[in-house]
Amino acid sequence: MSSALLGDDADLLLRGGRIHTFDATDSVATAIAVRDGMIVATDAAAEALPAREIVQLDGRTAIPGxxxxxxxxxxxxxxxxxxxxxxxxxxxxxxxxxxxxxxxxxxxxxxxxxxxxxxxxxxxxxxxxxxxxxxxxxxxxxxxxxxxxxxxxxxxxxxxxxxxxxxxxxxxxxxxxxxxxxxxxxxxxxxxxxxxxxxxxxxxxxxxxxxxxxxxxxxxxxxxxxxxxxxxxxxxxxxxxxxxxxxxxxxxxxxxxxxxxxxxxxxxxxxxxxxxxxxxxxxxxxxxxxxxxxxxxxxxxxxxxxxxxxxxxxxxxxxxxxxxxxxxxxxxxxxxxxxxxxxxxxxxxxxxxxxxxxxxxxxxxxxxxxxxxxxxxxxxxxxxxxxxxxxxxxxxxxxxxxKGTLELGRVADITVLDEDPCTPGRPFAALQVERTIVDGRTVFARG
Ligand SMILES: [Zn+2]
Structure with missing residues (x-):
């Protein structure tokens, strides 16, 4: 389901990967848009917003920080x-x-x-x-x-x-x-x-x-x-x-x-x-x-x-x-x-x-x-x-x-991993942290 808060642009758009929201139904989003440190849109509504910065997930997985x-x-x-x-x-x-x-x-x-x-x-x-x-x-x-x-x-x-x-x-x-x-x-x-x-x-x-x-x-x-x-x-x-x-x-x-x-x-x-x-x-x-x-x-x-x-x-x-x-x-x-x-x-x-x-x-x-x-x-x-x-x-x-989930109105604290951590059979220790975003701002990105 795609949804958005009021406003017609975004500071940051994450797209092109799997986004575990950990909302009440564990829904998975395909995109999220962030404005002023807050998640303002998901899925198609997020993709529709012009964004100043775009993070292409390229198949990677994002989870709440x-x-x-x-x-x-x-x-x-x-x-x-x-x-x-x-x-x-x-x-x-x-x-x-x-x-x-x-x-x-x-x-x-x-x-x-x-x-x-x-x-x-x-x-x-x-x-x-x-x-x-x-x-x-x-x-x-x-x-x-x-x-x-x-x-x-x-x-x-x-x-x-x-x-x-x-x-x-x-x-x-x-x-x-x-x-x-x-x-x-x-x-x-x-x-x-x-x-x-x-x-x-x-x-x-x-x-x-x-x-x-x-x-x-x-x-x-x-x-x-x-x-x-x-x-x-x-x-x-x-x-x-x-x-x-x-x-x-x-x-x-x-x-x-x-x-x-x-x-x-x-x-x-x-x-x-x-x-x-x-x-x-x-x-x-x-x-x-x-x-x-x-x-x-x-x-x-x-x-x-x-x-x-x-x-x-x-x-x-x-x-x-x-x-x-x-x-x-x-x-x-x-x-x-x-x-x-x-x-x-x-x-x-x-x-x-x-x-x-x-x-x-x-x-x-x-x-x-x-x-x-x-x-x-x-x-x-x-x-x-x-x-x-x-x-x-x-x-x-x-x-x-x-905070704690990637839902509308929550702060944009996001961790991007190279692979989906929910896929069984693989040690968590094999995952790479690719990017860390706090309040909509990247505080770590792998080189
Ligand atoms: Zn202690």
Missing amino acids: LNDAHLHAAWLGARWPHLFFSDTPPEEQPTGRLVTTAGERRSALRRAWALLAELGITSYTEPGIGPGEDDGETGCFGTDMLESYVELHREGAQTSRVTLLRLFGTIDGESSLKDFAAGLPVPPPTTDPRWLAIPGVKIFADGIPPMATAWTSDPYPDGTTGHLLTRGDADPLSAFQQMIALAAGRGLQIAVHATGDRSIEEFLTALERAGETPPPPAPHHVVHGDLATPAQIRRAERLGVGFAVQPLIAAHTHSWAAVQLGEARVAAAWPLAEMLSSGALTTLTSDAPIATPDWRPSLDASLALLAADGRADDAATRRRLLRTMTADAAIQDGAATW
Whole structure:
């Protein structure tokens, strides 16, 4: 079906290939026209508009720009090319202070943005920046970094749209109720939410299964069960519950790092106990969710809580986690098939620089996890995986009305690939990113 918004010309026309819109019916368009950064016409109506720039797809495939819903861009840019899961040997991994000056912070962000543009990533969530990290080891997560973000944002330097979550504790560490309660009322800087949205907070509930620090019901081989990282005058659980209640009461989006079934359970319970609160600007979500049980996935669905998961970390840490969890529990860890077949919002993310920000091996790792659950590599499965990084990630951003699909009135954030990613049987890793368009502007084109 061809349709158009008002207006009689276009800045940009994409034509001559397959365009997966990822709209509600997964329709495929043959052309789209863009004006002022917005999609204004599709198919024949798009072709009919005189356009200042024409991108001939020549049989290539366009999809909505990819959105990595959990990626530490400042840290990634500061560490690049060194990832935690990579060929870099431990003695060559960067340690200590990575960025000190404003120039270094800006360079780190710009480096990350250039890298993401090359990968076809047009949006991401920066999960956790704030005052608790002002004296942090790396310099990547403190208030200074937030200032660098805002500066570059106001200069119009971004080539990715960013959702930033504030952190009132330490990254991968403890947080105190006192600091959290003191930080929350401080208003975030004023920004254009289409480029730099700051809708909520990140809270670290626990650690990770391979380190025996995920908070679990069943003990690890040494008899421990992990524990909560939140601190207060009373016990860690009541500090955690009060943090959730405070943030929910302010109408903020809440993302909780929770890998163990106990911490996931208590997050959901704390949200229920928070009672009547203003609707959050974007869905609350569990980050990682490694040991989520089927009952918890159904409960999250009922509560409108999502999961931001990392299949590539699962692949990297599987045998390591098996030592702590045993083969039976590790077989039930990373329940991606269960999440995707539920109605709970699920996004596939990299957690870069832990794993590579390259979404292609991440989607191949997702196919492998699904295959272990008997799900076939077919076009429907591939579309489902790509939706988690486009339309569904936009839902997590609270931005589904204006980004994440290639429909009329949505922003023109578009990734062009050499071949159709929905064709089964071929690894995602074999795809080439040919062009990345953000807000109607090409931010990367292969040479
Ligand atoms: Zn993370």
